[in-house]
Amino acid sequence: MVLIAHRGGTDKYPELTIDAARHSLEHGADYVEMDIRFTKDGVPVISHDDDALKLFGNSALIADLTAEQFVALNYVSDPSRRPHTLEEVLASGVGPILFHIKEGGEQLARILAFIRIHRYEEKVVMGVMSGLDAKDVKMFDERIRVLAFMPSKDQALEFIDSGADIIRLWEEWVNEELVRFVQQSGKQVWIMAGSSAKGTTGYTSPEQILSWKQMGVNGVLVDKIEETKVLL
Secondary structure, X not given: OEEEEHHHOOOOOOOOOHHHXXXXXXXXXXXXXXXXXXXXXXXXXXXXXXXXXXXXXXXXXXXXXXHHHHHOOOOOOOOOOOOOEHHHHHHHOXXXXXXXXXXXXXXXXXXXXXXXXXXXXXXXXXXXXXXXXXXXXXXXXXXXXXXXXXXXXXXXHHHHHOOOOEEEEXXXXXXXXXXXXXXXXXXXXXXXXXXXXXXXXXXXXXXXHHHHHHHOOOXXXXXXXXXXXXXX
C-alpha cells in the first residue's frame, strides 16, 4: 500500500513545508501531498485553506495577498518558518509530490508550465477536481499521472473516462464494490483517511488502515507517516 503524507506530513515539522515533505519521504512516505492556490498577482503558492488564518494567524484571503506578502507570513506554530511558492518547492527537488489543485481551469496551464520547467513530469501526480482538468493534464503530457479529487463518490466513472489514473475516495465512501469497480477499470484507489465533517482528516484507526490493506486498496493519505509505516 502506497503511503501519501497528507499536507506533507506532520510528524515533526509544520504542514506544507519543504522540511515536512523531506522528513516524510525519509521516513517511509512514497509521496507527499501539497495544495496549490493562487495569489492576487497570479503566483501559484502552497496553501490548503483559502485564507491565512489557521496556519499564519492572518485572516486575509490568499487571493487578496501578493506573492511577496504571502511568503512574508510566519507560521503560528513556528514563527521561524514561512510558506512556499510552487516554484520554490519544485526548485528544491523534493518529491514525488501529489499536488492538490485547488484552483484549476484556466489557472492549470500556469502550474503545468512550472512542472515542465523543473522537469517534474514523472515526479508528480496532479490532483484535480474536474474531469476537464484531468483531460487537460493528459493532453499536456501523457506521462503525468492524474488523481481525481472527486467532489462526489458518484463521479468515479466521469473521472475514469476523463483519463484519471487514480481515484481518491473519502473514508466514508469506501466499500468493496466501489473499490472493485475502480480497480477493474484499470485505475488505482487511494483513500483519504478520516473525515472532513468530523475534523479528523488525515487520521483514522490502525484497524481501519489494515482493513483497507486487506481489501487491496492501493494507497492511503495520512498525516502521521512514521507510525503508519510501522503499522504496515
